[in-house]
Amino acid sequence: MSERLLATAAAFAGGIAACAVFAILALLLWLGLPLWRDPALLISLAGSSWNPAAGEIGLASMAAGTLLLAASALLLAYPCGLLLALSTLGLAPRPLAAAMRTLLALLSGIPTVVYAFVSVWLLVPWLRDSLGLGMGYSWLAAALTLGVMLTPTVALLLSGALSPTFTRLQAAGDALGLSRVQLLLWVVLPAERRALLSALLLSSGRAVGDTLIALMVSGNAIWLPANPTEPLRTLTAHIAITLAADTQSQAYAAIYAASLLLLAYVALVHFLTASLSDESAHRH
Structure with a gap:
């Protein structure tokens, strides 16, 4: 009886979550009607030029900046997270592994704004003054900060994904004479x-959806950077900046398109992750 009640509650919660997502999608489409009805503005959205006074509201450079920042942050966070996950499962001695699990849980709970503030006060001046890399606020600074912030989350995701298989196969591995590392x-x-x-897909969704680090550390220049020392702007930071200063113009209308792009990416990540999970469950 309790299992049936839990299953019903889970299905009800899932239904509410799905309805909320569809409601958000419908709201964005409805609020953006003036934008969708203007072919010139729709064409402008695909451009890279941002000059609302001239009717240019291109989001291409910000969409590219979002993907560049997320990909570069994951280049740091995913290998480090995988190494930490393997360490907690068996590469590190048991006392150290237990301490690492506790530390990772604590680090994953630190608010994003704390990482951003630390980066503003320590990383940005170091890049600017000590290394002479531009003004410090850059794609590189944001990628390093976001990568450090994502690492504990990636490690916990991978640890949770690998732990059941490791536990299930440990007896067989001992019988074959395999060490924990092997x-x-x-x-x-x-x-x-x-x-x-x-885990990589889920982490990429988290990286793409971050706002505060991109807003506070990336420099927020609306162009496609030629190298990591130059600033960039992401879609999430652009939405935050526009909402803080405008609620009426074409620039404000463009945030609905930016929001739909982010929602589409999250939906794609969810679909791919669900497909992989279904294949894995069927295989097992």
Whole structure:
């Protein structure tokens, strides 16, 4: 009886969440009607020029900046997170692994704004004054900050994904004479390729959706940077900046398109992750 009640409650919560997503989508489409009805503005959205006074509201450079920042942050966070996850499962001694799990849980709960403030006070001046890399506020500074912030989350995701398989195969590994390291590297990781990819996709959704680090550290210049020391602007930062200063113009209307782009990416990540999870469950 209790299992049926829990299943019903889970289905009800899932239904409410789905309705909320569709309601958000409908609201964005409705509020953006003036934009969707103007072919010139719709064409302008695909451009890279941002000059609302001239009717240019291109989002291409900001969409590219979003993907560049997310990808570069994941280049740091995913390998480090995987190494930390493997350490908590068996690469590190047991006392150290337990301490690492506690520390990762604490770090993952720190608000994003704290990471951004630390970066503004320490990383940005170091890049600017010590290394001479431009003004400090840049794609590089934002990527390093976002990568550090994502690392504990990636580590916990991977640890949760790999732990059941590692526990299930540990007795067989002991019988074959495999060490914990050999079992993790030679058996568990190859067996959980889909889980590794799912964790990467989920982490990319978190990276794309971050606002405060991109807003406070990236420099917010509306162009496509030629190198990591130059500033960029992401879609999330653009939405925050526009909402803070405008609620009537074409520039404000463009944030609905930016929001739909972000929602489309999150939906794609969810679809791919669900597909990988279904394939993995069917395989097992």
